[in-house]
Amino acid sequence: MNQRGFMLLSTVFLTLILSFTAIMALQAMTRVQNGDQSLKLHAINLANEQLAMVESLAAQNNLSAVKNFNGDNADLKSYGLYNVNADKTPVEFQVTTHIDAVTENLREVEVTVTWNDAEIKFKKLVRIADGE
Amino acid sequence: MNNQRGFVLIEFVIALPLIIMLLYGLVQTTMTVFSTAKSQAADYVLEVEAQDVLTRITNEARTAFYVKREITYSGQEIDTLVIKYHSIKDENSSDVVDIAERRVYKVSKSHKLNAKRTNDSSFLNPITGGNFFGDTIITFLKYKKLDERVLHIELEMESLATNKRIRLSTAVFMPACEEMEGF
Numbered sequence: 001m002n003q004r005g006f007m008l009l010s011t012v013f014l015t016l017i018l019s020f021t022a023i024m025a026l027q028a029m030t031r032v033q034n035g036d037q038s039l040k041l042h043a044i045n046l047a048n049e050q051l052a053m054v055e056s057l058a059a060q061n062n063l064s065a066v067k068n069f070n071g072d073n074a075d076l077k078s079y080g081l082y083n084v085n086a087d088k089t090p091v092e093f094q095v096t097t098h099i100d101a102v103t104e105n106l107r108e109v110e111v112t113v114t115w116n117d118a119e120i121k122f123k124k125l126v127r128i129a130d131g132e
Numbered sequence: 133m134n135n136q137r138g139f140v141l142i143e144f145v146i147a148l149p150l151i152i153m154l155l156y157g158l159v160q161t162t163m164t165v166f167s168t169a170k171s172q173a174a175d176y177v178l179e180v181e182a183q184d185v186l187t188r189i190t191n192e193a194r195t196a197f198y199v200k201r202e203i204t205y206s207g208q209e210i211d212t213l214v215i216k217y218h219s220i221k222d223e224n225s226s227d228v229v230d231i232a233e234r235r236v237y238k239v240s241k242s243h244k245l246n247a248k249r250t251n252d253s254s255f256l257n258p259i260t261g262g263n264f265f266g267d268t269i270i271t272f273l274k275y276k277k278l279d280e281r282v283l284h285i286e287l288e289m290e291s292l293a294t295n296k297r298i299r300l301s302t303a304v305f306m307p308a309c310e311e312m313e314g315f
Contacts, residue, residue, distance in 0.1 A: 020161045023165050027169065030172065031172060037179060041182075045300050045302035048304075049303040052278075052303040053278065053279055053282060055305040056280050059280070059305075060280055072284055072301065074301075075286075075301040084295045084296070
């Protein structure tokens with residue numbers, strides 16, 4: 001009989017190569033899927049900043065002063081996770097704020113933060129001082 | 133008849149460089165895989181720790197009746213924040229606690245953020261740094277008054293494993309705050 005299958009060594013090498021390729025592909029996929037995380041963190045904090053400003057204005061009975069974004073305008077840019085020694089390009093964020101009356105003294109505030117193709121929304125009830 | 137044969141010299145000559153090249157590729161791939169995994173873990177730690185610092189500060193500032201901004205070290209872009217707040221009254225217990233707590237967020241010279249509960253000289257309760265997957269330091273921490281009873285916090289942290297940085301800003305409204313000093 002002259003029939004021969006694969007040598008054990010061939011199988012071992014093939015398995016090694018395939019497994020390393022799979023690991024690299026999985027890592028790359030994780031990185032691509034999670035690459036936006038730092039920008040999302042920035043967006044969440046930006047929304048909280050605007051909600052803090054709206055709360056403050058509501059406590060001063062001055063909700064008419066609420067703009068789309070009342071925070072620090074410098075915060076509307078982020079570099080995400082960046083390398084100290086590399087060139088960096090900022091990502092621009094847009095914030096919009098919408099207020100609905102719930103009761104005489106309660107308002108529902110909706111803050112939307114958008115960047116690139118992503119968007120997050122935050123809603124919060126705020127109480128105004130003595131009605132407006 | 134003995135038909136078993138080993139390798140001939142020419143087969144070794146051809147196969148050996150191929151095996152060496154293959155092994156070299158595998159070693160390179162292994163190093164890349166481990167390096168990428170380490171870098172991803174360090175990025176994750178940096179994001180989590182930065183958010184944790186902001187959350188800790190905003191949570192305690194939220195209940196403050198007094199906040200004070202101090203310069204930590206001259207020339208450094210890092211402030212110290214002193215927060216005073218009332219602890220919660222325990223109405224169901226005979227031991228009613230109604231004392232003013234004091235929390236000081238100060239960066240030590242090793243750039244780890246500490247949150248001292250009292251005003252003694254020792255650093256207590258460090259809340260950043262020391263993570264095995266990627267140690268972090270605080271490179272920038274500034275506070276400013278954004279509006280009436282609104283504290284703006286800007287934080288930058290760096291991963292010592294990857295030299296990557298993240299900068300986050302937020303603000304917190306302090307409904308019970310009576311005084312903001314040093315802003």
